[in-house]
Amino acid sequence: xxxxxxxxxxxxxxxxxxxxxxxxxxxxxxxxxxxxxxxxxxxxxxxxxxxxxxxxxxxxxxxxxxxxxxxxxxxxxxxxxxxxxxxxxxxxxxxxxxxxxxxxxxxxxxxxxxxxxxxxxxxxxxxxxxxxxxxxxxxxxxxxxxxxxxxxxxxxxxxxxxxxxxxxxxxxxxxxxxxxxxxxxxxxxxxxxxxxxxxxxxxxxxxxxxxxxxxxxxxxxxxxxxxxxxxxxxxxxxxxxxxxxxxxxxxx
Amino acid sequence: xxxxxxxxxxxxxxxxxxxxxxxxxxxxxxxxxxxxxxxxxxxxxxxxxxxxxxxxxxxxxxxxxxxxxxxxxxxxxxxxxxxxxxxxxxxxxxxxxxxxxxxxxxxxxxxxxxxxxxxxxxxxxxxxxxxxxxxxxxxxxxxxxxxxxxxxxxxxxxxxxxxxxxxxxxxxxxxxxxxxxxxxxxxxxxxxxxxxxxxxxxxxxxxxxxxxxxxxxxxxxxxxxxxxxxxxxxxxxxxxxxxxxxxxxxxxxxxxxxxxxxxxxxxxxxxxxxxxxxxxxxxxxxxxxxxxxxxxxxxxxxxxxxxxxxxxxxxxxxxxxxxxxxxxxxxxxxxxxxxxxxxxxxxxxxxxxxx
Amino acid sequence: xxxxxxxxxxxxxxxxxxxxxxxxxxxxxxxxxxxxxxxxxxxxxxxxxxxxxxxxxxxxxxxxxxxxxxxxxxxxxxxxxxxxxxxxxxxxxxxxxxxxxxxxxxxxxxxxxxxxxxxxxxxxxxxxxxxxxxxxxxxxxxxxxxxxxxxxxxxxxxxxxxxxxxxxxxxxxxxxxxxxxxxxxxxxxxxxxxxxxxxxxxxxxxxxxxxxxxxxxxxxxxxxxxxxxxxxxxxxxxxxxxxxxxxxxxxxxxxxxxxxxxxxxxxxxxxxxx
Numbered sequence: 001x002x003x004x005x006x007x008x009x010x011x012x013x014x015x016x017x018x019x020x021x022x023x024x025x026x027x028x029x030x031x032x033x034x035x036x037x038x039x040x041x042x043x044x045x046x047x048x049x050x051x052x053x054x055x056x057x058x059x060x061x062x063x064x065x066x067x068x069x070x071x072x073x074x075x076x077x078x079x080x081x082x083x084x085x086x087x088x089x090x091x092x093x094x095x096x097x098x099x100x101x102x103x104x105x106x107x108x109x110x111x112x113x114x115x116x117x118x119x120x121x122x123x124x125x126x127x128x129x130x131x132x133x134x135x136x137x138x139x140x141x142x143x144x145x146x147x148x149x150x151x152x153x154x155x156x157x158x159x160x161x162x163x164x165x166x167x168x169x170x171x172x173x174x175x176x177x178x179x180x181x182x183x184x185x186x187x188x189x190x191x192x193x194x195x196x197x198x199x200x201x202x203x204x205x206x207x208x209x210x211x212x213x214x215x216x217x218x219x220x221x222x223x224x225x226x227x228x229x230x231x232x233x234x235x236x237x238x239x240x241x242x243x244x245x246x247x248x249x250x251x252x
Numbered sequence: 253x254x255x256x257x258x259x260x261x262x263x264x265x266x267x268x269x270x271x272x273x274x275x276x277x278x279x280x281x282x283x284x285x286x287x288x289x290x291x292x293x294x295x296x297x298x299x300x301x302x303x304x305x306x307x308x309x310x311x312x313x314x315x316x317x318x319x320x321x322x323x324x325x326x327x328x329x330x331x332x333x334x335x336x337x338x339x340x341x342x343x344x345x346x347x348x349x350x351x352x353x354x355x356x357x358x359x360x361x362x363x364x365x366x367x368x369x370x371x372x373x374x375x376x377x378x379x380x381x382x383x384x385x386x387x388x389x390x391x392x393x394x395x396x397x398x399x400x401x402x403x404x405x406x407x408x409x410x411x412x413x414x415x416x417x418x419x420x421x422x423x424x425x426x427x428x429x430x431x432x433x434x435x436x437x438x439x440x441x442x443x444x445x446x447x448x449x450x451x452x453x454x455x456x457x458x459x460x461x462x463x464x465x466x467x468x469x470x471x472x473x474x475x476x477x478x479x480x481x482x483x484x485x486x487x488x489x490x491x492x493x494x495x496x497x498x499x500x501x502x503x504x505x506x507x508x509x510x511x512x513x514x515x516x517x518x519x520x521x522x523x524x525x526x527x528x529x530x531x532x533x534x535x536x537x538x539x540x541x542x543x544x545x546x547x548x549x550x551x552x553x554x555x556x557x558x559x560x561x562x563x564x565x566x567x568x569x570x571x572x573x574x575x576x577x578x579x580x581x582x583x584x585x586x587x588x589x590x591x592x593x594x595x596x597x598x599x600x601x602x603x604x605x606x607x
Numbered sequence: 608x609x610x611x612x613x614x615x616x617x618x619x620x621x622x623x624x625x626x627x628x629x630x631x632x633x634x635x636x637x638x639x640x641x642x643x644x645x646x647x648x649x650x651x652x653x654x655x656x657x658x659x660x661x662x663x664x665x666x667x668x669x670x671x672x673x674x675x676x677x678x679x680x681x682x683x684x685x686x687x688x689x690x691x692x693x694x695x696x697x698x699x700x701x702x703x704x705x706x707x708x709x710x711x712x713x714x715x716x717x718x719x720x721x722x723x724x725x726x727x728x729x730x731x732x733x734x735x736x737x738x739x740x741x742x743x744x745x746x747x748x749x750x751x752x753x754x755x756x757x758x759x760x761x762x763x764x765x766x767x768x769x770x771x772x773x774x775x776x777x778x779x780x781x782x783x784x785x786x787x788x789x790x791x792x793x794x795x796x797x798x799x800x801x802x803x804x805x806x807x808x809x810x811x812x813x814x815x816x817x818x819x820x821x822x823x824x825x826x827x828x829x830x831x832x833x834x835x836x837x838x839x840x841x842x843x844x845x846x847x848x849x850x851x852x853x854x855x856x857x858x859x860x861x862x863x864x865x866x867x868x869x870x871x872x873x874x875x876x877x878x879x880x881x
Contacts, residue, residue: 093511099508161516324759475793
């Protein structure tokens with residue numbers, strides 16, 4: 001069973017065509033890294049899976065169910081509301097700029113959504129939240145406000161916050177791009193650990209080392225389409241598409 | 253969960269009284285206020301009683317008072333003002349041959365206050381007494397100002413949140429009325445709004461009067477009715493102004509906060525109430541405080557419907573008395589403004605704990 | 608587009624300046640000397656050849672505004688009649704009543720605005736001879752069951768009245784001396800507000816000068832009715848002038864004497880009071 005499948009997904013901002021025809025399948029437990037030059041539509045694609053952007057055309061399937069079908073900026077078919085909500089909760093998202101809630105403590109950041117969205121009470125969620133903080137190595141920061149944390153710590157909290165909703169798939173939108181170089185490692189380590197635990201992950205990243213080491217599949221996107229996809233060693237060592245070659249040369 | 257929230261609120265409230273947690277500045281203010289209070293209390297104990305002041309009246313006044321008992325219209329006006337540590341009494345008859353005697357009671361003795369420093373002191377006591385609304389109903393003087401502005405800012409802010417969210421809304425059925433409302437109430441003078449609500453509303457609804465909201469036999473009813481009308485006008489007006497403050501604050505919140513909330517599955521209402529409004533609250537406080545201070549002064553507009561606030565009372569006194577009345581008026585305004593600015597500063601600090 | 612705006616702006620500026628010039632030119636043109644029947648050679652006026660009068664326009668029938676904005680009323684007619692006798696033009700300055708006395712001698716020569724002659728006011732200004740008698744009147748809503756037999760019966764009532772009037776001074780005095788008790792006094796700036804609020808049922812009664820009460824009752828016989836007329840205390844209205852302006856006082860008194868002989872007052876009374 002595939003976790004996510006997209007068919008002919010396209011997205012226009014006015015006349016600007018950011019996504020042209022994106023077809024991608026994410027299998028259960030798979031770790032996929034999306035790489036590519038800026039402006040390729042990587043983030044937009046990730047965000048459209050999560051409904052942060054509304055696609056203009058194409059189909060999105062989640063767990064083999066038709067989640068959304070749109071043509072010419074009109075919804076042709078979509079899943080019913082309750083299921084929609086349930087499926088949305090299966091996706092956790094981590095942003096480039098963390099987007100922690102600054103007025104809540106770290107622990108409250110983790111507990112807020114489970115309590116408000118899932119209606120869990122504090123006694124249920126607090127042990128899980130504390131456990132997650134321990135997993136990301138921040139159990140001593142539980143009662144701090146985000147403003148007191150470093151960038152790397154913030155991003156680890158953001159990962160824990162997404163995990164607190166117990167998602168089946170995690171979407172990472174350039175999680176290390178806003179970090180100082182020395183703080184990148186701690187975040188990648190957490191992500192690596194997550195991958196090892198078998199989490200399905202879809203990750204837009206510029207960290208080629210991470211992609212090579214952790215990804216099951218690497219996808220190269222440019223100009224709004226998937227140019228090439230394959231196992232990391234194949235794609236990195238022996239790229240087929242000239243655009244991929246060009247890109248890899250420019251960054252290495 | 254609700255209970256725990258209420259409990260934590262009261263805990264927070266109690267912690268305000270925990271002297272150990274106060275800052276140095278607050279402690280100094282508290283010490284100064286406390287010592288002033290102690291000194292005033294000491295003077296209050298040795299202040300002559302009302303009876304002593306009354307007994308100081310001259311023979312002439314006494315004979316007039318005696319005659320008054322049988323007159324159909326009395327002649328002597330007796331004023332007695334008690335300001336905690338000092339008191340003032342005056343006896344006067346009107347007309348060209350009117351007599352007037354004034355006394356100030358302070359620190360154990362009664363002073364004749366017909367001229368000199370005691371006269372000025374006596375006047376100040378009388379002015380302050382009247383402007384504070386002592387011996388009058390709640391809807392008089394400083395009390396009216398404070399009550400009116402507090403009610404309007406609290407209720408106005410509550411309505412403003414919905415107006416602001418409505419105005420931001422992408423749905424024109426919601427946003428247009430909100431826009432129109434804000435446009436109307438910001439674009440018309442408050443005084444005319446007060447007039448319209450007080451005079452026009454009963455004119456439209458036959459048989460309705462603001463006074464009829466209260467017991468018709470209640471002698472205060474006329475003021476209470478006018479106060480309700482004034483309150484409605486002020487609330488509606490401040491809602492419009494605060495809505496713009498709220499809107500600006502809400503729009504200043506980073507887009508990422510909405511996205512994070514959405515990605516976590518939170519609904520619009522949850523996002524607003526748990527994420528956006530609490531964060532924008534801190535940014536609203538300085539402009540809301542500003543709005544509040546403006547409104548303290550705007551409260552004087554209620555004179556058009558017969559209510560008396562500090563400004564109106566001082567104007568009335570100055571028409572027949574002395575322009576010195578404006579000094580205590582200024583002092584009272586400054587004290588009220590200082591107090592509320594201090595409170596708003598505290599609230600702002602409370603909200604900005606996470607920064 | 609910009610050009611059009613610029614042209615419009617320029618044009619409007621031109622218009623304004625022309626209007627401005629016109630205004631100032633008019634001042635230069637000397638009006639043909641009017642001659643009166645009273646000698647005013649000693650009288651110093653704020654503006655030569657003009658009697659400048661302070662008036663709170665909004666107290667019908669004494670002073671009111673016609674629909675075109677011109678002041679009309681008993682006092683207005685009186686002012687023009689007096690000015691005619693003095694051989695002067697009239698300039699009426701609309702002023703709020705609660706500050707009207709502060710402007711005598713600086714903003715206007717005299718105040719004709721249903722001013723009751725009181726001892727208190729005499730301390731600060733001069734008065735002409737009285738030109739009309741007035742009583743305090745208590746007005747209630749038509750059909751009200753409130754009975755007023757003396758001013759004492761205002762106890763326990765809410766009383767609407769105009770700010771800075773003798774009605775207010777009287778009621779304040781009665782409250783101060785304890786003649787009436789528990790009386791709620793509601794002063795408003797305009798007499799119209801007072802009567803509207805009475806009609807709306809906000810007050811129990813309105814206390815005002817009898818000519819004002821007469822006018823409102825005559826014009827709205829289904830809305831208001833007279834509850835009490837305080838005939839014990841007559842009040843007289845006079846023209847108020849600066850304390851030092853004895854010459855003007857003399858001149859006004861002389862003019863009023865002549866008007867009386869001509870029967871102006873009966874005529875004017877008949878015109879304004881039914």
